[in-house]
Amino acid sequence: MIQLNTKSCDWCHPWGQVTGCATFDDSSVEYSTAPPISEVIPHELSKATSPVYVIEPPDVLTISAISLVPKHPYRVRPLDTLIVQATGMPTEAPIGGEHVIGLDGNLVLGYEYDYLDGQHQPIRATGKTIEMIRNELEERLQLVAREPRVWITLSSIASQQDISGEHLVAPDGRVTLGSYGRVSLIGMTIEEAKTTIETHLSQYFENPQVGVDVFGFNSKVYYVITQGAGLGDQVFRLPIKGSETALDAIGEIQGFSSNSSIRMWVARPGFNNQGGDQIMPIDWLGISQRGDVTTNYQLMPGDRLYVAEDKLVAFDTALAKIISPIERMLGVTLLGTQTANRITTYGTVNNQGF
Incomplete structure (x- = not known):
């Protein structure tokens, strides 16, 4: 049985009855009253719009130089x-x-x-x-x-430092603009980053204009965790693209392994309105076989989609861990006994006649 926090999500129990999901064992979980899940949590046919993207490490930005005219008075350089x-x-x-x-x-x-x-x-x-x-x-x-x-x-003018291209946001939230220094963009939107870069470049150019976009959305991710049935869990870190659902997440990891069951849920960081954990069980049979979108939740940054282990496989693994050492000891003992017997009877003719 999967042990969940006693402050588990308020929505688990009501929706286990509505969807008819018999694959989620919630006998040890306490619940409280909460609004209907369909009115609160975005899912496949009722998705929420992602908020304005905020730049964080390790995003990759594309910066394009539109107008970089040297600041007056310009001093001539070789090859001008x-x-x-x-x-x-x-x-x-x-x-x-x-x-x-x-x-x-x-x-x-x-x-x-x-x-x-x-x-x-x-x-x-x-x-x-x-x-x-x-x-x-x-x-x-x-x-x-x-x-x-x-x-x-x-x-x-002669070739100057080219700032156009892809720029990685460093762990300190800054991007490098070559010889023009570094500028902090952490926590900014695309529009704010554009203004900040242009303000920084105004030290070197007259009314600089640049274009900024996000090339790699690396800072907003969700996780798919598959329980390993005693052999170690696997964690997949996947980038948020804007509208992924639980079904999309399972597709990203190429389906279930032989150790997995069809019991799964989404664990969302933070607490719900009643102070409990946000645990949202998923009816996999409903999603995959009946096209029921009720529990095919839209995933948000930081979500954990947890796929529980197959209990029989877990029991077999646990039993093997117990029996295997004993089996090896008995095998070594038997091998030693047979070897000793062969050494003792070596050269002895066993001829008892008729």
Whole structure:
């Protein structure tokens, strides 16, 4: 007999009578009055809508970078591309078009513009703003042109830290955004996480925009526990997808093992309105053979679907545990006795005639 808490669910006994379930032994359980189960507990044809999803470890988030424009004033880096235009230059040596900042951080224009006092000295661009580079270039060009005018535009920037992709929520509730640091998202909704990430990135970008979604719903789970009939229980940890029922849970574990019975119930964390445990027995024959959805409950995060053992298998296992040591001792004794007898009679001719 399965021993349940004496504060067991108030709904077990009434619904055992209604569904006609004869597979759940509740003779040792005390009950109190509670509202009808169909009005309280969501089941197959009357499911509840899941609340707004809250991010927790170890969820996996997908973050997409929509707009990440460097914060003003932007300082040029190697491999950035600048569009340089200048007027008043000699016809044979015009300045115009795109120029890539070299790995050494220099802006190379060509012709004699990269020489100063007869030495090759391109303009150092790394770490400077566009305005600083423009002023320095105008001063350089005044040596070879009359009243030069320079316009510089940032065409493209070198590859920067890419935050797009999948991000695991660490045990401390934070996600890593590469070189831009870490941000805590635990306990937030998707919308709140989006706002938090954008606020954090605003330290580095102008009006950043990102997209956030949940890639792996790992923090909301339920458990299926199968009693092992004396050979050890098995526990299956399954993610909540939003509308799983008891039948879905049994399907996830590929049905029953040879040690299982069809007696099962859902144990829900917390207490009911009367302070008792929330134990909801399931009529498996009704669900599987008659299509009765009354006890095919919708599972919630943290629920435990417990499948009881087959009592005959459990009795056989217990009996084997008792008999097996004795059987082994007697077997060893018999083997020792036979061996001793063979040694004693070895070489003796047993010929008694007719």
